[in-house]
Amino acid sequence: MAMTVEIKNGKLCIEIDLEKPTPSSSGKTLVVASTRGNAVTEVMVDGKPVTIGLNAYIKK
Numbered sequence: 001m002a003m004t005v006e007i008k009n010g011k012l013c014i015e016i017d018l019e020k021p022t023p024s025s026s027g028k029t030l031v032v033a034s035t036r037g038n039a040v041t042e043v044m045v046d047g048k049p050v051t052i053g054l055n056a057y058i059k060k
Contacts, residue, residue: 005041005052012043016054029057 003016021030033056043050 003035003039003041003052003054005043005050007043007045012050014052014054016056021058024057027060029059031055031057 003014005015006013016033016035018032019034021032023029024031033054035052035054038051038053041050041052
């Protein structure tokens with residue numbers, strides 16, 4: 001999973017690679033992008049790194 005994160009014009013911009021749809025652990029959805037938990041980024045807000053937990057999915 002490749003993810004880039006930056007702040008542009010006061011907005012947090014996240015770009016993440018799409019994956020081949022795979023079933024979620026519950027089996028109710030198909031995951032197309034995920035950080036697989038929380039990912040600490042190099043983007044700073046108030047001198048502290050931003051942590052992102054992202055799941056993108058489609059319903060079956």
